[in-house]
Amino acid sequence: MNRRTMPVTTALAAAAALLLTGCSSDSGPDDKIEGAGQEESSSPPSPKASPTASAKVSDFDLPDDIKVEIESDETGNKAKDQILKEQAEGLMARQRLYVDLDPNSPYLTRYYADEAREFYVAEIKKSKSAGRTITGTYRYYDRKVEQNTDDRAIVTYCEDRSKAFAKDIKSGKTLKVEPSPEDFIRNTATLRKTEHNTWLVQSFRGETSAKECQ
Template sequence: MNRRTMPIVAALAATTALLLTACSSSSDSSDKIKGADQNTSSSSKSPKASPTSSAKVSDFGLPDDVKVEIESVTTGDKTKDQILKEQAEGLMARQRIYVDLDPNSRYLTRYYDGEARAFYASEVKRAKAEGRTITGLYRYYDRKVEENTDDRAIVTYCEDRSKAFAKDIKSGKARKTKPSPEDFIKNTATLRKTEHGTWLVQSFRGETSAQECQ
C-alpha cells in the first residue's frame, strides 16, 4: 500500500480495529491523576533498534493485558524534555481512556484539547456502543520535538500496533489481525502550553505504512 498522510479523523478511523486508544483535554486541570508523575519504567524497542532506556512514566492503572512501551528521550533542553515527558504521559493516558470507555474521563481533560479531545471522545463513545476495548502491546519510539515556542510545540513519533488489538468486552476475546505495514504509523502532534505550565495535545495526524518507522 502506498504511504498516505491523512488528517486526524481519516488517519485514525482508517485503523479503527487497532486504534482503541484515547485521550484529550480542553480544561487545564491541575488535579493529580493516578499514574501521572510517577517513576515506573516500561521497556521499549523500535523495529529498527533497541533504545538504551525507557521513558519513566506510570502504567496509569492499565490492566495486565494492555502494555505500552515508550522510548526514553533526553535532549538536555529543559523545555523539550518536559514536552516529551508530558507527551509520553498522554500516550499512556489515551490507553486508559479506552479501558474506562469514559468520554468525560479526567485523563482526557488533563492531556488533550481541541480536535484531539473531540476525536477521542467520539471514538470512545463508539467503542462503548460496539462493545469493544483494547488489548496487546503499543510501542512508541523515535520521539522528537521538531518545533517549539513558549506555548506551542510539534512532536513527531513512530507507533507500532502490530501486536495491539481490539477486544470484545463480553467474551474477552481479542479481535486479532495479521501484522501489516499499516501497523507502523508516523505521527505528528501539536501541543499547547497551558497557563498552569502543562502541555496538552491539540491535534495530530498519522501516516500509515511509514517506512521510517519499520
C-alpha cells in the same frame, strides 16, 4: 473492513476502525485533525509508578494485557525534555481512555484539548456502544520535538501497533489480525502549554505504512 482494505479516510473514521472492526491503526495516510485553544480542566487521579515504559512515565493502572513501551528520547534540553515527558504521559493516557471508555475522563481533560479531545470523546462513545476495548503492546519511539516556543510545540514520533488489537469486552475475545506495514505509523502532534505550565495535545495526524518507522 480490515487493515489491508482500509481506504484513505478522515482520522475520525480510521480511528473508529480500531475498536469497531479490529483494525490496529487509528489514523490513515495523511489523516489530520486540527484545532486551537481551550482551557485545561481537572487533573486525573494519581497513577501508580511503574518501570514499564522506558520513558519512565507512570503506567496509569493499565490492565496486565496492555503494554506500552515508550522510548525516552531525552535531549538534554530541559524545555524539550519536559515536552517529551508530558507527551509520553499523553500516550499512556490514550490507552487508559480506551480502557475506561468514559467521555468525561479526567485523563482526557488533563492531556488533550480542542479537536484532539473532541476526537477521543467521539471515539470513546463509539467504542463503548460497540463493546470494544484494546489489548496488546503499543510501542512509541523516535520521538522528536521538531518545533517549540514558550507555549507551542510540535512532536513527531513513530508508533508500532503490530502487536496491538481490539478486544470484545463481553466475551474477552481478542480480534487478532495479521501484522502489516500499516501497523507502523508516523505521527505529528501539536501541543500547547497551559497557564499551569502543563502541555496538552491539541491536534495530531498520522501516516500509516511509514517506511522511516519500520
